[in-house]
Amino acid sequence: MDTDARRLASLDKMHERHPAVAERVQRVHGLRLPRHLAVFSAFWDSADTAERMALDHLMVSPFGLTEYFEDGGLERRARDGIDERLHARYLCDPAEFVTVLSGGSDGLHYGLWYDDPADMPTSIVHNYARDSAETWVNGYRTLLGELYGLTVSVRQDSADEVRPLLDALDWFVDADNAVVEADGPSRWAGSPRGRTAVSVFPLLPADAGDPQLDRSDARLEDLRAGGAEATAWIGRAEAELTAGRPALALAVGGELHWLARDEDREVARRLRADGYRLLGRDAIAGIVDAHAANAALPTVDVLVR
Structure with missing residues (x-):
């Protein structure tokens, strides 16, 4: 199978999986799942050997909601009766932060930021959980965009290692843009965002x-x-x-x-x-309650097969 055919097959597969994953996320978290996670999952699924080595160099891997897109991902269940919403949720994560990617260094993880559970997430955020654990935003709306920014940022020092990713990321841009358009704009899009000393701050009425x-x-x-x-x-x-x-x-x-x-x-x-x-953001309040009740979990790996 040539490169285009392999990527198209992965796109078809992940788009087919999206409705079932979205239903799980809505039922468990009370949140809407953006289609751009399906595009990222297709990119990940279709990576060849050189692209996989480049991803290993970046030390990134699916974690949190993106694990549902893996083969058998929806068969995972929370271990020991733990609340499934706590999977990949670190001690200092804000409730609006829902993890989608592991960064591998100092507890770096990336997540969707939900200002309002009635809307799609507004941006991708990141947090070094085993460092100072503040939450930051680079301004990307999609996970593929965030990964592109990460790849470009390390390219100066690791050009040979990450070069294979750039062509693959470029190939998926049109698909990424198409699903963002299909999901529609958040009502908070373009609103100026503030932050506290430790995190980006939710957009409020x-x-x-x-x-x-x-x-x-x-x-x-x-x-x-x-x-x-x-x-x-x-x-x-x-x-x-x-x-x-x-x-x-x-x-x-x-x-x-x-x-x-x-x-x-x-x-x-x-x-x-x-x-x-x-504010009527009950799904976010529910995450607050679940996290506070289980703050002492020894690991954030909650889902098991």
Whole structure:
């Protein structure tokens, strides 16, 4: 089978698998699954020996939702009765972050970012879980785009090792663009995104209040130190939440979640879960609750065959 035929066959196979994977993700996570994961999975499935060696050099591999596209992927079940939503979810991951790719170094993993479970994810984000565990965004909407950016970024130092990937990635661009168009734009597309000291911040309605992102660095230090200033910030967040403005609660709760201390876990859960439910983002709130209840898992590998 020649290269074009091999890639087209993989595209057909992954497009056929997408509806069943999307149903699983909707049922388990309450989230919509973008078609661009099917295109990435076709790219991965069709890789020849040289392309596979280049991917090994980048130390990337399917992880999280992309594992459902593998042969027998939908036969996987959560081990020991653990909540399936915790598969590939690291300790400091924001609830909006759903893993789709492992990066192999310092716990690097990439995920879809869901501002609102009613919409498609707005971007790809990444996090070094075994380093400082902040969440960052490079501006790519699709996983194939993120991988292209990664390939280009290392090409200067590893041109020979990663060159085979560029032709393959270019081949799949039209398919990637087509499914993005088919999924349609997120209502949040083009909205300016802020961040806290530790993560990109969810896009919120205008009446959600002020998350005071410009004070996040100082606030994080207050929360880390504990004492009166930390108590005051939590009190302000709770007051805003009671008034129907969840933005500050999501910011403070997210910062406490990132600190990952046992003594903060319940207030971090409450601020975020209540805030998301106030916004009607119940699927994200459910992830908050599940993660807080299982923060001590010894491994993020939850799904088994």
